Amino acid sequence: MVIPQLLQSIKPLGFRRKKSQDVSGYLAVEGALETRFGLVPCDVFIDRELRSFPTIILQQPLSELLLPFAPHVGPDGFLCYVAEGTVVFDMYRPISQTIAALKRAAVVLDQIMAKERVDDLEEEFFAFWRGDYCYTDIERPESGEVAALSLGKGQGLVFTDDLARAESKFAYRAGRVEALLGVTAKITTKVPPRPLIGAWPPKTVGELLDWQSKLDPPCRRKILARIIKAYRADKQAIVVVIDAPTIQYGFLVTDLQKYKRTSKADQGAPIFEAPIELMQMVRMDDRYIVGRNIPGQKTLAGKKIALVGCGTIGGYLADLLVKAGAGTGGGELQLIDNQKLAPGNIGRHRLGANRLELNKAQGLVTELKIGMPSANVRALPEDAFSVNLAGFDLIIDATGEQGLGNWLAGQQANGSLPNGGWQTPLLHVWIEGSGEAVRALLKQHRSEGCYRCLCDYEAEQRFLSVAGGVRPILAGGGCEGQYVAYPASVSVQAAALGLDAALAWVGATLWAPLSTRVISRAHDPATGDVTILPRPGCPACGS
Incomplete structure (x- = not known):
């Protein structure tokens, strides 16, 4: 009973059933779409199961306004008036949906004939x-x-x-x-x-x-x-x-x-x-692969970046950095870590058993170049304290080790990290407690507090990530030794926050130097994304 009602409903729009019904599974009707340039004759094919939008074919010869180029109009007159996957045909309201489709098609055709949708042509060229x-x-x-x-x-x-x-x-x-x-x-x-x-x-x-x-x-x-x-x-x-x-x-x-x-x-x-x-x-090509998912944004291509720490955060972060262009376009990504992958690391590390007992930085380079073989990624299996970090565009500390973070803050402040400007920007990424939150601190200017400043502020119960602060919960013991327990998902979220901060840096977009993402629902956030000022008497940055 729906088809007769449908035909009756579209008559006021000027559409009638065609005499020839030679397309299996479709009801063929004919009529015209109304535009400001006049009526445009077309054939309409309606799914008899009423599960999809009608197909509209403009009758030949096509209007001069559609020649020689027209978006959303195929060589055979096929009119694309709705993008596949963006709108769902409501099978429970087939009559109103069909009427709406015909009206929408008229609007789109009118815009095409008025040359108002020319930019759409490039997107559909491969069709x-x-x-x-x-x-x-x-x-x-x-x-x-x-x-x-x-x-x-x-x-x-x-x-x-x-x-x-x-x-x-x-x-x-x-x-x-x-x-x-x-x-x-x-x-x-x-x-x-x-x-x-x-x-x-x-x-x-x-x-x-x-x-x-x-x-x-x-x-x-x-x-x-x-x-x-x-x-x-x-x-x-x-x-x-x-x-x-x-x-x-x-x-x-x-x-x-x-x-x-x-x-x-x-x-x-x-x-x-x-x-x-x-x-x-x-x-x-690398430029397309890297930029496809962030069109219009600046990538890390062409930058010289040092990533210190290839553990549970650094492993995932290295992967994300390469996907965002690190090591491409004449740039370089240097991975610094002197530790080997142990069996206990595998449960939450980017590397797996196939890299067991290998240096983490070297193992990561091998893995990353499988997916992005043209990337300039290098391993430096040495103690970070002994590495010359001068000349980099960005240094990322993903170790989560407070001692190294304090030392890097001092190196930046005393002029040991020159890169042509004041000093190389320094990005710290770490996990709070047992995974209650992840944080990143990006220090680019003298006027901002450093990593050691934040550590001293936290000792005074200021700029905490969650209300009341956190203490790591240790697991393990015996010959294995103790470790801080949290799932790999926390490491991934810390790495993601680190990438977001790095992209904000390279794109010179607004970004609070101290950013926090609370993960545990059992804790209330204590500090939003803020800028911390240098703490008077800081032994690292000398403020």
Whole structure:
């Protein structure tokens, strides 16, 4: 009974059942969407089970206002008026939901025709650029030649400007990695790609150049020059990778030598009929991997960072730092720890039994480079007190050892940590008590209190993390010795707080030097995120 009621309800909107019902599982209706530019005829296909939004196809020929580019309109007239996964069709209110969908489609189409949604084109480009998946690992911003790596039969290709770096990233893949030189060109454009309405996708060099002439004429000239260069070098094929803002895409030109000049006097390049094959590029460069999850924010790429302590906090923090760009873009992440991984560490450490009795810093480097082989991560298996920490952009103390924290605070204050400015910023990250809270202290300026200042304040019951303070609860004993018990989740949360502080530092965003996250529900917070002032008479910072 719902379908007859639905048809009756959409009649006032100008929609009627179509005579031909040749799409299985769908009710086909026809009508028009009302825009400020007039009525736009369309066909609507309604799920007979009433579980999803209607599909809307604009009738041909399409309006001139939708040519040659239009967001959310496919070459066949398909109108995307709602993003998949953002809105759920309410099957218990199918009639009102269908009416709302038709009205929403009219609004979206009106905005498209008014050129108010042009920026959406880039986001949906790959919906119309179908082809084989390939990888790119290209860091160089300018146009130029790049190499191709074959990963073996059925394993795909990688296009890169650094063979050694790309080979390290794909060493885990089955098959033999083979370098193919002189068959690939990378071209940079500042114009995001937009699919043509109508004759799409391009199938020949001529059609592709015609598209680029409407999109970005300088890019068209670069593409043409690269293909002609390959033709005159007697190459049978060439791959062109286009590096557009936030997107890379490409195509393979084949049969280049099939089309010959009519005479020696003809100096032209008969390449316009050469067929092309579309290629979807999957980015694997460090800049993309690091920045993808924090778009618009500054990463740790290019910075020289020292992480002191590779224990339960430092292990997870090192992992997070690399994911945020540490060791990429010409930067370096140095891990400092002189201890080995013991059996008792494994329950809450980033490392596992496969690194047992190995130095923690060295074990972490090996693990981190499995996931990010191009990262410049180095291990220094030495006592932190004996290490020269000058020249770093940021020093992170993840040991949780008060003695080392006090010493580092003194080193910063007495000028032993120069980095071109006042002193290297110093970030301490630790766990309070038996995991009741995690804290971070970032000291960047003389006007801020140091780690030793905070320790003395806490002895006076000031700036406590939780009301009443905390005392560690010890477990173990005997030959094993005693240790502070808390689950690995506390270590992860301390590492996460440390990363947040580091990102605030590199992004120069507002961040209270002393930050606290209370974990235990049995305790009330005592101090919010604050700036502490130097404590008079502090023996570390000499205030």
